[in-house]
Amino acid sequence: MIISFLSDICLFLGSFFTFTGALGLLRFPSFFTRLHAASVTESLAAPLLITGVILDTGFTLDSAKLVLIILIMVIANPTITHALCRAAAHGGVNPEMETKSSEKNQSQTDTELSAKEPK
């Protein structure tokens, strides 16, 4: 009873995180934000979903193979993400650095504020 409840929780959280990751992959503005959204949620959601299936299966040979799939995914996902990020950086996709313009905006707002404050 408790084990099936835990399995349901794991399956629900896993499907929620996969859906969130796909939504981020579809909606985020630039390449590196999309990479971040896809990889982080994927490496959280895949072990959760497979753990839900393991808890529902019981401890047999299949669950040992499922643990092996979890291990492969946990090792492979960050590797793929790192290599893809490096390939994109070598291939000319530069991350959009918004810090300078935001600093400018901040300094502008600061100057505006400091100009407004003495009045």
Add this chain to the structure above:
Amino acid sequence: MIAAAVVALLITLALTLIRAFLGPSIYDQILAVNSFGTKTVLLIVVGGHALDWFSYVDIALMYALINFVGTLAVMRFFEQYKPEGEQSS
């Protein structure tokens, strides 16, 4: 709950496929295809358990390995590839 997980995975696959088709750069498409492969492994595991397929775990294991090696190989190719030729792709 397993049926809900299968439906969520199918919706996720559709969204990932949209990004794979309209990704602006080639790296977006590689990322979307890799994500599609990972979610296919999850779909094989969850759906195979729900439908009592015979030895679905071996297929999922092999698909995960092939997805990893294939994505790495495609990425190696496009890392050496100069972005001037991106109009042809």
